[in-house]
Amino acid sequence: MDDKPIERLLAAGLVVFAERGFREATVRDICARAGTNISAIRYYFTSKEMLYREVLAYSFREADRKYPQAAFSDESLPASDRLKIFIRHLLMRLLDESDLGFHARLMAREIAEPTEALHFIIDTVMKPRFLILRELIPQLVGDTLDHTDIDRVIHCIIGQCLVFRHSKPMIERLCPEVISSPEAIDRTADMIIRFSLGGLRALDPSPGSLL
């Protein structure tokens, strides 16, 4: 447990908001975890909603600290390698059960049921990655697809990663083995990569494809 109440509230808020969502999270629960009095939220953040915004910012800071500038934005690497890195990176973050996992869960929540903070999140973390994929994918499928189809392909790829996070309850009932261990998650990442590269190859009509 950190020393200052502000840090403790941010850390506790991250956990509770990630697990229960904004509305279902209670300030009493957050404060209990943080070991503070209820009114500490008002004192330091003025309201639950302001705390939530600060938790989001805190979450981004922590995530960027642990996963700094992903190598997938390194333009000197081959496009297919960059895509592989992106997929593995994304899946790991999504299924990470440490502090980092809360960040992923928090964002998954915002995507599915946006608060007013969604625009900020999209522009800050989603859009930059999205734009990189927008220039990456055409390098892998040639010029046959228009920009809308490129966006479709991008979602096909990230959807394969997201499903393992947000359908987790179903997965754990139907086939828990696919993500039950770090090795299993690793194999899942491999599978998504093989599957996606195969999918991209099917979209590229040129015979001597880069893939």
Place this chain on the structure above:
Amino acid sequence: MDDKPIERLLAAGLVVFAERGFREATVRDICARAGTNISAIRYYFTSKEMLYREVLAYSFREADRKYPQAAFSDESLPASDRLKIFIRHLLMRLLDESDLGFHARLMAREIAEPTEALHFIIDTVMKPRFLILRELIPQLVGDTLDHTDIDRVIHCIIGQCLVFRHSKPMIERLCPEVISSPEAIDRTADMIIRFSLGGLRALDPSPGSLL
């Protein structure tokens, strides 16, 4: 509006539960939509939770009535055709904005944040479809994958469909065109099918593949 209060409450409950989730939905809102008094829920369903269960059952009934026994379980068709039907079917249901869309949203909610009803839903609607895919996929990729990898592939495929439902808020901000019209959704389904068949081909080492 239907005639009987029970029907009206079920229909209103479907809409409100699908849009707000179980906890955030209020009985006052549901009753207002249904045009009944608040205590009608107690009178006909004894509690909000019992109403929710009945809404789930009602939702399944309605969905099966509109999308009866999908052709994709027709074993006389080629496996690849059955997969195509499955993908198109699933995406259409997920993005359908009519009554049927509420059914899909309701289930998407249960998958992401299960109530006690999840087990029932999984065994009733998910598992049967999942088991069909479990026998379908091996026909398309040969015998090279163990059953866990088959389950991974299944999730890669359904993940591509699910992402367009549950990342909708993000899609509508980053690239709304991909699902902005029935034609666009149709093109998205085509893309998922091409992408998935390509992915499956990449997993099948045999030269003269069925794909």
Place this chain on the structure above:
DNA sequence: ATCCTATTCAAACAGGCGTTTGAATGCAAG
């Protein structure tokens, strides 16, 4: 008309929520 049952209704209830209060506490500076 009278009774009985089914249904509707407005009002209130208890509990949990985020927020607010005002006093208690700690602690460094004068």
Place this chain on the structure above:
DNA sequence: CTTGCATTCAAACGCCTGTTTGAATAGGAT
């Protein structure tokens, strides 16, 4: 020690929730 300020605390506030109540209403059977 005293002052002043930042911080903590228990308690209460007002609001909204699901639920409950008991009376009002309706409509068919006798």
